Amino acid sequence: MLAPMARVVVSSVLAVDLGPLLPAGTAVIAPGRGSYSRAELLATLAEADALICLLTDRVDSELLAHAPRLRVVANHAVGVDNIDLEACARRGVMVANTPDVLTDATADLTFALLLAAARRLGEGERLVRSGAWRGWEPTQLLGVPVSGQTLGLVGLGRIGAAVARRARGFDMPICYAAPRPVEGAHELGARHVPLDELLAGSDFVSLHGPLTPETRGLIGARELARMKSTAVLINTARGACVDEDALADALTAGRLFAAGLDVFAAEPALSPRLVACDRAVLLPHLGSATHRARARMAELCAAAVTDVLAGRSPTHRVGP
Ligand code: DGY
Numbered sequence: 001m002l003a004p005m006a007r008v009v010v011s012s013v014l015a016v017d018l019g020p021l022l023p024a025g026t027a028v029i030a031p032g033r034g035s036y037s038r039a040e041l042l043a044t045l046a047e048a049d050a051l052i053c054l055l056t057d058r059v060d061s062e063l064l065a066h067a068p069r070l071r072v073v074a075n076h077a078v079g080v081d082n083i084d085l086e087a088c089a090r091r092g093v094m095v096a097n098t099p100d101v102l103t104d105a106t107a108d109l110t111f112a113l114l115l116a117a118a119r120r121l122g123e124g125e126r127l128v129r130s131g132a133w134r135g136w137e138p139t140q141l142l143g144v145p146v147s148g149q150t151l152g153l154v155g156l157g158r159i160g161a162a163v164a165r166r167a168r169g170f171d172m173p174i175c176y177a178a179p180r181p182v183e184g185a186h187e188l189g190a191r192h193v194p195l196d197e198l199l200a201g202s203d204f205v206s207l208h209g210p211l212t213p214e215t216r217g218l219i220g221a222r223e224l225a226r227m228k229s230t231a232v233l234i235n236t237a238r239g240a241c242v243d244e245d246a247l248a249d250a251l252t253a254g255r256l257f258a259a260g261l262d263v264f265a266a267e268p269a270l271s272p273r274l275v276a277c278d279r280a281v282l283l284p285h286l287g288s289a290t291h292r293a294r295a296r297m298a299e300l301c302a303a304a305v306t307d308v309l310a311g312r313s314p315t316h317r318v319g320p
Contacts, residue, residue: 006309008050011036011057014076015294021302023309042066050305052076059083064091072308074301078102081211081238085320096304096314099158101296102288107162109287110236113260114204117232119143122281144203144230144257147171152202155209156182156190163206164188175202199226204234211238221246224256232258236287239264248273251280262287
């Protein structure tokens with residue numbers, strides 16, 4: 001008897017066609033364009049052996065109950081806060097993510113945001129486009145310097161370390177906060193310090209850790225109050241690591257120079273108070289948005305599914 005055809009559900013159109021990357025004979029179930037809604041996704045899962053999903057798909061007990069044959073979830077992201085890892089483990093569903101391939105893209109974007117926020121590029125662009133610009137002025141849109149200023153990295157994993165390498169080109173002294181000293185930090189010139197010391201001593205604070213119960217709301221009113229009024233906060237990690245109301249308070253009161261945010265607590269919903277802050281540079285979660293990174297993320301998802309369908313553990317397996 002022929003083995004039944006494996007069925008792979010892909011919750012969204014990805015940057016590359018997955019068909020040729022999956023084992024011959026695999027049935028790929030995917031939307032014609034855009035992404036499946038939650039209801040559509042649940043409705044496709046009854047026969048699915050594998051799911052390739054986005055960080056915007058919640059993989060929880062409800063979803064798993066709709067997918068009795070599911071063996072693997074390949075998350076098209078490095079962050080896995082959208083996935084209930086315990087529930088997957090209980091059901092024997094393996095989970096994989098896409099590290100490394102998006103590190104440079106995300107570190108580049110972090111630096112773009114850092115420069116944009118420090119030098120007020122958002123305000124400058126809006127001024128030019130508005131037609132209200134009357135020409136060069138000695139005191140127009142003055143920013144804060146970047147070169148030689150202290151960078152504080154909250155988290156020194158792959159992306160944090162890649163940001164540190166870029167910061168060295170700007171002669172920035174670097175410190176980092178992490179639960180324990182990170183191997184290789186010394187070669188990056190990064191000094192391990194307690195979070196409070198980092199907040200008080202940094203000109204730029206950039207967040208680079210996963211969203212976990214411990215990091216949810218990590219930067220709130222108390223932490224923002226410790227930062228210099230000339231400092232800039234950058235977040236390309238997860239929006240919920242920052243208390244957005246407290247950040248809006250600090251920016252509105254001039255207790256923080258600027259913020260560069262690529263991620264938001266309830267994407268795509270935005271805090272109207274943050275939108276109203278001129279000094280906040282806001283991007284639509286573009287960290288990994290290069291053709292190369294997105295193609296490689298899709299390839300890693302296909303590789304993880306191929307591994308599990310062949311009875312192997314995926315290279316980038318994540319567990320509870
Ligand atoms: C990730 O991979 O977690 C990013 O946020 C997606 O760009």
